[in-house]
Amino acid sequence: MTPVAVEGPMTETAKGIAAMIVACTIWGLSPLFYRQLDMVPPLELLSHRAVWSIVFFAAVLALQGRLREIPDAYKGRQAAKLLLAGLMISLNWLVFLVSVQIGKVTEASLGYYIFPLCAVLAGRFWFGERLSRAQGVAIGFAALAVLVLSFGAGVPPWVALMIGTAFALYGVIKKGLRLGPVLSVTCEILILLPLWLAILAYAGWAGDGMFGRDAWVTVLLVLSGPVTAVPLILFSYAAQRTKMSTMGVLQYINPSMQFICAVVVFGEPFTFWHVLAFLLTWLAVLVFSVSSLSAARRHRAQG
Template sequence: MVNANKQGVIAAFGAYLLWGLLPVYFKWIADTGALEILAHRVVWSVIFLAIIASIVKEWRQVWRALSDWKTLKWLMGSSAFIALNWLVFIWAVNDGRILETSLGYYINPIINCFLAMLLLGERMRPIQWLAFALAFVGVSIQIFQVGYLPWVTLVLALSFGGYGIIKKKRPVEARVGLFVETLLMLPLAIGYLGYLFHSGDMVFGQSTSATWLLPLAGVLTAVPLLLFTAAANRMPFTVLSFFQYVAPSMTFLLAILVYGETLSVSMLLTFACIWTGLVFYSIDSLRRANSARRSDHG
């Protein structure tokens, strides 16, 4: 059991480390448009996941998901949410707005609780309401101080939250689900790449760095998910959930220390509100997990 937990910690840290380093990868191919990067991410993810499905013999599960109309409808929705999330993230990183992406993933756990209350009928506990109120204050600071809605932050948090809600409503094994979701995006991705090729605007094949690096998109999409799945099977989900702060913390540090983004006073106040809310949220989650563990042993 201890061995499994240790493996789970290594897998979880590996998953969130790779997610946290994604901005570096997208910066390397910043001369490629966000839509072209997204299209390549879909195409190479399908290829990589098809290889994985063949190795672990998952084609029957893939076909079952594709042939069940109810499941397929839910996967169409999750595919749309994750495509929007990927596109906005890629664009924001290459537009020098990594801090806003970091903020979006920091508030995601709090947004998830709120969406679960609205859409799944779950109740928010008082401390969760406090965390949500602090997140709301943080976003409001941006609106009043900067003068515009922090849409990158909100779109990332809401799209990933919506993606999670669909996964909860219609659970499909993570690897199979991602494979079907990218398969559903594939016709649009190929169509867009065909348009770029025909118009002569495709960066792939013209830029040496992009030609070598774009195929890595499939690996960098699937491998963190495989590690996350391995971690989820080896450690309590409550413990795993604390690792979700690794990726936004890494992007926060990358934005300031590597890419020279400015942390304004208003942005610092926003982060302070979010971090305070997350402290309350995490303490509450840990306390409830300990209570549940004592009840099980009692």
């Protein structure tokens, strides 16, 4: 009888890739979750998302015995950087929530497609990083896609531009932080806690607060914390075990699934101009991804 080969445990790299895929899948399907909360005003929903994320992250840090590290994170100039990072990620979240409520998830997905290219531009202007020829071509295709959609719709795709730009600036600020990923995100959101609590207090005082009014809505508002926090933790886990070039390619799972949600599930309009803009964007993604993977191979060969 031929023995059956038994595979060993997953390698750390395989675990990282699996974590990245799960994280991007949660992000990609998140429009379906937040569509269930479209009766909650965006600022109130953002505040609940932030507050319950803080609760979840605090629980994780408590289990790790790291809560005492939070006060030290705000020392010196790092407090200002955490505030700026908190503002940028909050803007990104807010625009995304608004896009779900006003039927612009297609544009939101475009924003996450062009985010890596925005990040490359940010690296060029903030850190003096050189652009390769392929990166320049990819950015050119993405810019052309924005112009095409602006011409076809009569207005620029503000949702896409704000999401891509805010996330890229968030990445720039994060490069200057010397904190672990979970602690960093916790402190970024926590520094704005007075704002979140003020918004929720005003909503309650005005009689518009949705928390506690309906049991299912209340449960979903609480779950918005884990829905926000879990993929960020998985992303951090993946970043420690997976090559950046691999993560760069896998992260396109997120906007691809958002795009499917928008067009197939929500039935958002997808006109000729959308088709042309997305073809140009996907071409930019292809050029950028092939260039990144080729550069990674050359680096390994030289190393």
